[in-house]
């Protein structure tokens with residue numbers, strides 16, 4: 001056991017204030033602030049968030065050390081207010097402490113949800129939703145260029161993909177009059193507004209006596225409403241057994257092991273799919289389109305690839321993706337510059353460990369600045385330019401992308417995400433001509449939110465290509 005005085009903690013950029021520690025430094029966007037601090041203090045440094053020790057890592061070499069040799073020691077999650085209220089008291093996959101229950105959930109979801117076999121079963125849903133997205137856009141711009149705000153179209157796409165996998169029905173974008181869909185959408189949006197790394201009160205016992213009560217009350221209210229919605233979907237499926245949905249499969253497991261696969265566990269899985277799997281993918285599509293609009297020659301190159309590989313007799317599908325390396329490289333380059341979760345999801349050490357020669361005590365929060373790793377000039381040539389070609393040339397950094405994290409707690413939904421994003425992007429480029437709304441470049445600054453959104457929602461001009469007239473009318 002290292003005694004408190006002798007241990008060598010990672011350096012701090014500046015002295016901590018009493019009580020608040022370094023919290024006053026944390027101006028949003030957090031990943032940028034933390035990157036600046038790492039320029040001062042190096043690839044591993046420590047901060048105090050109120051009473052908690054936080055270690056921030058910002059180089060690929062140190063990240064690798066965290067998630068290979070220290071992977072088990074760092075596989076825990078800090079307990080946050082969100083995890084308590086929205087994450088069913090820390091019992092869902094994203095927020096559960098490392099241990100038996102997490103391992104069960106992870107195994108279950110790997111087999112039942114994220115395996116290639118399962119993803120293939122739901123492939124027709126993704127093709128169908130992609131086509132519905134194209135139809136929606138087509139109505140706006142079939143004969144000439146029209147100006148469209150794409151964010152709601154992309155978020156309907158990913159939400160419907162997930163709700164159809166989970167519950168067998170679309171819930172979004174079916175018209176203003178659909179009260180159920182609207183309520184559900186509002187609820188999810190509201191939950192997202194309570195996001196971010198967590199509430200300052202998680203680090204300040206003192207704050208819990210002030211406005212924390214309201215924060216807690218609000219979270220309890222939305223989580224209660226969400227719980228009722230999810231329960232409603234389960235009850236519906238219970239009356240309609242035999243449908244090929246995720247809930248139905250889980251209800252099957254409930255019959256054989258009722259004490260483990262309770263309704264609460266099933267609702268937790270649904271909640272995680274809705275919250276971890278939708279916004280992350282739709283913001284990635286929006287970032288990709290934004291970057292491409294600023295580089296029309298790359299958009300043309302992608303379209304030429306699609307025309308060559310897919311032609312104009314049919315829509316691009318998921319099995320084409322492996323033959324579309326340039327589209328794949330666009331997705332990689334988008335996730336390099338605009339990772340949807342720039343600080344991954346916070347980890348916590350469950351035992352004392354050593355990282356880069358420093359002592360990291362049990363109970364330390366670990367933040368991984370993937371955004372900074374992806375822009376490290378030591379690894380990437382010209383790190384801030386959007387250049388999908390770097391992946392063709394096998395630039396030295398290419399195996400060093402970590403948008404989905406690393407190790408045992410890395411994103412289990414990465415394959416699903418890559419399929420949704422690749423198919424959406426391929427379809428949008430194959431079927432429409434795209435232009436910026438004016439001369440000036442699309443603004444690429446990032447706004448606030450759980451998953452890193454564009455500060456200004458993307459608006460673009462688009463026009464249907466000839467092949468779409470043919471393909472949507474036959």
Ligand code: HEM
Nearest residue numbers: 093094276277280281340344345404405409410411413417
């Ligand atoms: C572009 C899209 C996505 C990105 C960038 C992304 C990124 C991430 C990252 C960085 C983590 C945390 C890794 C860590 O803790 O070190 C994570 C965890 C997770 N993601 Fe994703 N994700 C995406 C899509 C999805 C999808 C589509 C799903 C499911 C439908 C999903 C489900 C999860 C779950 C359940 C976890 C928690 C895993 C655990 O704690 O064991 N993600 N994701």
